[in-house]
Amino acid sequence: MPIVRQCELLDLPRSSFYYEPEGESELNLLLMRLIDEEFMRHPFYGARRMKAWLWTQGYEVNRKRVSRLMRLMGLVAIYPKPRLSWNGSDHKVYPYLLNGLTIRACFKVT
16 A cells, blocks of 8 residues: 555655664674674774775675764774874963073083
């Protein structure tokens, strides 16, 4: 029975009827389990490295698929982020005390 007829019978506006997407496929669930296990061993693997690891296991998957699955699971590679060593706004800046001084060696070279 078409959706339009079902909505009419239920006295439900068609605009309030929403499509419910299917869940992940069996292959995607298997890949997600493998990605999760490998990520626990190597949390610094990103989508590219994880894709390469999956290829060594015999799963020819594409980087975009691995990236989507990792994003779906909330996995992000651990690595030093930019501006990691910048000072905070409340960090005290000490003056350079040797500015303007002439520094000479105090020993004799022979």
